[in-house]
Amino acid sequence: MKNYGKPKVEGLNPSKLEIISSTDGQIRFTDIKDEKEAALAFKLASEYAASQQAQKTQQRPQNRSERASDPIEPDQPLSKDQEEILALRKAMSETLATISPESAKFEIAIEKYRIIESRRIDSKSVYEILGTVKAFQARNPKAKKLGDVTKKMALDYYTELMGSNLSLTTVDKKIKFLKSFFRVAIEQDLLKTANPFETIKVATKKQIKAQQINYSPFTQKELNRIFDPATYFEFFELNPSYVLIPVIALYTGARAEEIASMRVHELEEEDGVWFIRAPKERVKNTNSIRKIVFSQQLEGLVLKAMQHIASFKKPNDPLFYLTDGKNGYNKALTSRWGLYLDSLDIKAKDKVFHSLRHTFISEMTNTGCNTVLLMRLVGHIDERFGTVPVSTTHQEVYNKQEKPIKALQHLAGQLTCEPSVAFKQAFLDWSEKFVQAGEPEVRTRNLRNTSD
Structure with a gap:
């Protein structure tokens, strides 16, 4: 800042x-x-x-639950x-x-949208929406005020997006973002004319779904190749984050960004169970706000190394050595992962980092486990989970748990599609050396475009 x-x-x-x-x-x-x-x-x-x-x-001791952005406490004397x-x-x-409609500039409308929508939707979505609005504004510099935006400008921008390499899903999302922005402007009397994006329709749900890539889980054979100690540690030695995060993703089903963006104080323990707290500021949607629970197997593998990294950082620092970018903290990680899969000749478009999440969900679903517990574990709330309907009995079972976090840990521990014993031993050896080496040194070579 x-x-x-x-x-x-x-x-x-x-x-x-x-x-x-x-x-x-x-x-x-x-x-x-x-x-x-x-x-x-x-x-x-x-x-x-x-x-x-x-x-x-930063000037006073903090515990895990404190954040640098905590609001001023109303019952404390104000400085x-x-x-x-x-x-x-x-x-x-x-x-x-x-502000009157005649003088409503883009910058003013953006701040008003931020204030209003931050109470309705998560801050990450607001950030993404306003990023799209600013991109449209940059494309039309003559439109200083909301009233300057014409239907032709909206259609030209839509045509530009459709002619790009963006997927239908992304184009549809951007147009919906702009519709939302101008709707709020109209609601707040910042715009008296019609919403310039209101009548633009990108495609039907069926057309969008047909173009979407449905990511597939990894097979056990592929996991054995991926988590091969002979290749894994050498390829990811540049950054300990690259060694740790894929293992966490496989054993929890968490999304890459949920892990990559975590803060030091979000590594917590409750009733003897360790977990990552996924707050609303950095998750995909409100359903994803949860505790990413560690099974005992995962705790034994990664906790010591994570605590070692945390010991050199402040409570509100990102835990991992990753840089925040336009699309979050995970870009370099997932790009490096893609290079690794290519080196193993795993090149199918539906096999990516996110496949680790699908692997966890698919394997756990096949066990016939309590679907409500599984949804809580991975951040899904839906009346159907994959092809498995959520039963009332499952919900009742969850509600009766005296210590739900213990139940979640037990469930996570049922994963059978995991790395080999040899890999897990090699991982423990790596962790021990990593901790003994003292403060981590992360090399700054270009991690996204290098495969050697």
């Missing part, structure tokens, strides 16, 4: 604020004639609030900085509430 310096509040007026940046990087807000740059001011105030809270959090932060937030919220 850029350090903008401490804002100087001059004549704080809820309806008229302007942001001014001086050469020394200091920021201040002053009275002006209209709501110019209100959205940018709101953004900077929010960033300043987050940075101040993060600094305070001068905190009072200023709250005043800025209130002022900017009131400013956004007074």
Whole structure:
């Protein structure tokens, strides 16, 4: 986060604020004639609030449950900085509430959408939606205000997307994102004309489904080739994250991003069971908010190495040595995984990193286990799970569990499609050497485009 310096509040007026940046990087807000740059001011105030809270959090001991973004506790005395932060937030919220349709700029509409939709959907989805909105805005620089967007601009953008290499699923998602953005703008009286994307339909559900790639699980034979100690550790030695995450994915059915983006404090223990807490900020949807439970087998393999990495980091740091990018933390990991599969001549399009999740779900489903427990374990909530209907009996069984986390651990331990004994021993040997080596050194070579 850029350090903008401490804002100087001059004549704080809820309806008229302007942001001014001086050469020394200091920021201040002053009275002006209209709501110019209100959205940018709101953004900077929010960033300043987050940075101040993060600094305070880092200066005191933390336990696992604390986050640098924790809100200011209302029952605690407010410092001068905190009072200023709250005043800025209130002022900017009131400013956004007074904007008229005639002056509604994209930046202002984006901030208002962020405020409203963050209460309705998860923050990751809001981030993705607004990313699409900004891409459309960049494509149409003359459209400074929402009212400047024409139906032709919308159709031209749709045509551009359809002519790209994007899948129908992705194009459909982007158009729906833009529809959602303009619908909220209309609801909030920021746009008086019709939604320019409302009548655009990409394809039918049947057409989209026909083009989708359904990922397949790995066979036991493929798993033996993948988790071969003669090739696995050498290929992924560049980064301990690449060694650990695939094993965690296989034994939990978790998605790549759910593991790759985890924070240090999200590795937790309850009733003797270790798990990764998957919060709403970094999961696919609200159904995915859960505890990613470790079986005893997985705990024995990876816990020591994970705790070793955590010992060199702060509670709110990402646990793994991965960089956050446009599509999250998992890009380099999954790209490297793809190169590894290619080197093993596993080149089918439906066999990717996500196949580890499908392997876990498929194998567990075939055991005839309690489907409600399995859905809780992998973050699925649906009336049908694969081809297995969710029965009332299964739900009742789950509800009667005195310690559900123990039941989830027991279920995860029933996985039979796993690496060989030789691989598991080699993994334990690697973990022991990794811990004894002290603070990890992660090489910075280009990990995505190198297969040697």
